[in-house]
Amino acid sequence: MKRTLLAILAASLFNLGCHGLQNQPNRFASKDKPTIRVATFNVSMEATNYKLTDNLDASGNALTTALQSDQFKQINNIAQIIQRTRPDVVLLNEFDYIADPEQGINLFKNRYLEVSQNGFDPITYPYVYLAPVNTGVKTPIMGENARLTHFGFGHYPGQYGMVLLSKFPIDFDNVRTFQHFLWQDMPNHLMPTKQDGNSWYAQNERDIMHLSSKSHWDVPVKICDQQINILASHPTPPVFDGPEDRNGRRNHDEIRLWKDYISETGNNYLYDDKGKKGGFSGQSFVILGDLNASSVDGDAHPKAISQLLKHPRINNYLAPTSNGGLLNKPQNPHAASHTAHWGMRADYVLPSADLTLTNSGVFWPAKDEDGAELVADRSASSDHRLVWVDIELQVDKSQCAL
Incomplete structure (x- = not known):
């Protein structure tokens, strides 16, 4: 791909923050404070990536079979x-839910993450949270x-x-999930109830329709003397529907759930799967996930992601960038x-907003950079890229062994 003068200039500006994506995390960005790396990664580890059967309705064990086979380079990648980016906490989207960890996530941990891939150090995650979607x-x-x-879907x-x-303990007793929260119970929701004079969702459909297309999780993680709650989700893509825009509206309201959840008011309507009402009661959090929305590209509701990006409780930092993204769509001013x-x-x-950030990035090497083969196409790894942020802990490094 031929670089334009603008692309070359932009690449040089982003190079400082992006070129070292494969390096070890900077554990001590400041003299006295340690940092942790938090990441999200849509890994595309679901049945359609593993051509093991033509009957997708019966392929709930496809991931188990693929993990056991050691025949899919995509999983190694x-x-x-x-292993290259070494996040301390990472959310994996599109990793099929398998209730028995030994048939799912533990296979991935034991046979892949904890085994060196292409010479990179193994990585261990002692704590796992998974739940139905x-x-x-x-x-x-x-x-x-x-x-x-x-x-x-x-x-x-x-x-x-x-x-x-x-890598840090999860407070399982205080996890909150919103898998079964009903869409119609969100005040001023965008559920399409009429299209061309006819009801889109009939009353019996509205009465059972869950808001979350997968689930929404609030997972408290104990890091040294500090607690950071991971707010994880994967809203539906705002496409694959008709003029009623039911998926676009659902995507907006799935993102809105987090906006309301972290706000000081306007969340009394929320109830979790255990019946507890109200919003976020902690101090620090990180919202993670493939949110399927952009304020400048794609087909999402124009205000969907802005609900979070402009929220006063969200850290207003510059978007993580990469050289690979920049050169993938060089004519797009937001490509990086x-x-x-x-x-x-x-x-x-x-x-x-109360958390101090020291670095961020997207693992997307350019074609001439180390690791580019890992993101060559979806079959190499995923159609998404791992995104990470380094957070400085407000504890003395002598009191926090990382």
Whole structure:
């Protein structure tokens, strides 16, 4: 790809923050304070990536089979990207939900992450959070003319699931999930109830429709003497629908859930899967995930992601960037901050405003940089890129062994 003068200039400006993506994290960015790296990565580790059967409805075990086979270079490459960037906490989107960890996430940990990939140091995550998601889960509304047949798109329960890996203890007793929160219970929701004079979602559909296409998790992580809550989700893509824009509206409201959750008021309507009401009660958080929305590219509702990017409790830092993203769409002025190969910022690491950031980036090497083969196309790893942020802890390094 021939670089324009503008691209060369932009690449040089971004080089300082992006070229060292494969380096070890800077544990002590300041003299006295340690840092941790928090990341999100849509890994595309679901059935359609592993051509093991033509019957997708029966491929709920595809990931287990693929992990056990040691025949899919894509899985090794995903592990290598994680070993290169070395996040301390990482959310994996599109990692199929498998209730038995020994048949899913532990296979990935033991056989890939904890084994050197291409000479890079193994990486260990002692703490894991995984839980059911709505994708592929059938609704009780069935029949020839039924439209709401699943709570979230998927050929089998758990497809496009997610899992959180952490080097630090997770406070499992205080995790909150919002898998079953009803869309109609959000005040002033955008659910399309009429299209061309006819109801899109009939009353019996509205009565059971979950807001979250996968789930929304609030996972407290204990890091030294500090707690940081991971707010994880994967809203539906705002496409694959009709003029009623049901997916675009759902994407907006899935993102809005987090906006309301972290706000000081306006969240009394929220209830989690255990019945607890209200919003976020902690101090520090990081919103993680493939949010499938951009304020400048794509088909999302124009105000969807702005709800978070302009929120006073969100750290207003410059978007993470990469040389690979910049050169992937050189005519797009926002290309350096893209996180998906088709040209969009879709994946986010959004720390709360009280947290101090020291560095950020997107793992997307340019074609002439080390590791470029790992992101050559979706079959190499994923159609998304790993995004990371380094956070300075407010503890003395002598009191925090990392």
